[in-house]
Amino acid sequence: MIKINxxxxxxxxxINDVKKLLYAVDRGLVLLGDATVEKMRENIKKSxxxxxxxxxxxxxxxxxxxxxxxFWVGVGxxxxxxxxxxxxxxxxxxxxxxxxxxEETGKPISALRGKGTExxxxxxxxxDFLLKPKTPIRPLRYIFHTVQWVRRIWSGYWAxxxxxxxxxxxPFLPTSAASFGFPWLEKSKR
Amino acid sequence: MANYFQQARNVELSTIxxxxxxxxxxxxxxxxxxxxxxVYDKPLPVVCIQLDSAARDRLEIGSNTxxxxxxxxxxxxxxxxxxxxxxxxxxxDKLKDNWVYYIHSHKSGxxxxxxxxxxxKVQLLSIIEDRKLEILPNPEEKDRFRHLITISVKxx
Numbered sequence: 260m261i262k263i264n265x266x267x268x269x270x271x272x273x274i275n276d277v278k279k280l281l282y283a284v285d286r287g288l289v290l291l292g293d294a295t296v297e298k299m300r301e302n303i304k305k306s307x308x309x310x311x312x313x314x315x316x317x318x319x320x321x322x323x324x325x326x327x328x329x330f331w332v333g334v335g336x337x338x339x340x341x342x343x344x345x346x347x348x349x350x351x352x353x354x355x356x357x358x359x360x361x362e363e364t365g366k367p368i369s370a371l372r373g374k375g376t377e378x379x380x381x382x383x384x385x386x387d388f389l390l391k392p393k394t395p396i397r398p399l400r401y402i403f404h405t406v407q408w409v410r411r412i413w414s415g416y417w418a419x420x421x422x423x424x425x426x427x428x429x430p431f432l433p434t435s436a437a438s439f440g441f442p443w444l445e446k447s448k449r
Numbered sequence: 450m451a452n453y454f455q456q457a458r459n460v461e462l463s464t465i466x467x468x469x470x471x472x473x474x475x476x477x478x479x480x481x482x483x484x485x486x487x488v489y490d491k492p493l494p495v496v497c498i499q500l501d502s503a504a505r506d507r508l509e510i511g512s513n514t515x516x517x518x519x520x521x522x523x524x525x526x527x528x529x530x531x532x533x534x535x536x537x538x539x540x541x542d543k544l545k546d547n548w549v550y551y552i553h554s555h556k557s558g559x560x561x562x563x564x565x566x567x568x569x570k571v572q573l574l575s576i577i578e579d580r581k582l583e584i585l586p587n588p589e590e591k592d593r594f595r596h597l598i599t600i601s602v603k604x605x
Contacts, residue, residue, distance in 0.1 A: 351592040
């Protein structure tokens with residue numbers, strides 16, 4: 260009977276590398292989540308025509324969690340966004356007509372239709388002015404543009420770092436989690 | 450100012466021209482517009498076609514040529530849910546074929562009219578979104594049956 264003793268070299272090292280990689284990707288995802296919130300807020304801000312209270316932007320937050328063993332990062336929760344989030348994204352009318360006033364001029368002025376930049380304060384008070392929006396809100400596409408940005412950044416991240424992966428123990432395992440840095444994200448956090 | 454329009458504007462106008470012809474050939478009373486606010490001045494159904502953004506990458510490392518891709522949005526405002534689905538399906542079916550790219554310019558002596566010269570094709574790269582839009586629980590009449598198609602195209 261022939262007895263063969265063999266030893267697998269480098270397997271533990273490879274497993275450790277996988278663990279490091281997963282940790283680095285998780286950390287990268289969290290950073291990307293933070294940067295996505297900033298980017299989405301920036302997209303809303305630059306598209307706003309009137310002075311904005313920042314309510315929509317401030318309601319966009321980053322969430323993390325686990326579903327089973329899968330770690331996830333999410334940005335924005337519909338239940339926590341103001342109900343007009345979709346109108347801002349895709350455009351349209353915000354019904355119904357409501358009672359309130361413009362911050363400086365008070366009364367709505369028909370000559371300023373589509374040109375005014377003041378903020379409308381909704382009060383619901385019958386002593387204030389009735390505003391019936393006559394011009395639809397144009398689509399800001401703040402979510403769409405942010406998603407496009409995330410896709411570009413995430414694919415760039417893989418394109419930059421996958422080429423640096425060295426073969427060691429098992430094929431195509433990265434040797435160092437340190438190679439999975441996010442210089443552009445670290446910069447945005449400063 | 451150049452007499453001829455630039456590529457981004459030509460891509461947008463060529464797409465509008467192509468879809469308008471296709472829709473008019475098979476549908477009646479569908480308004481095709483190129484500005485969001487015009488939608489609310491026209492009777493339903495309305496199709497609004499707009500150039501949303503452009504991405505410009507180098508064709509290859511060291512090249513001075515840019516590889517431009519354009520994102521175009523097609524907003525459908527229908528009279529019913531069935532019409533919304535039919536119109537969206539019809540448009541998607543037409544988009545799968547590439548369409549003629551025209552260089553546009555103002556007609557001499559009549560600046561409101563456009564002249565077109567065919568110069569290649571507009572190529573569909575991908576359909577990014579094809580979805581029903583629900584913007585509010587009780588929307589205005591125009592916003593009730595909305596659909597959005599977002600595509601990525603380039604001049605070939």
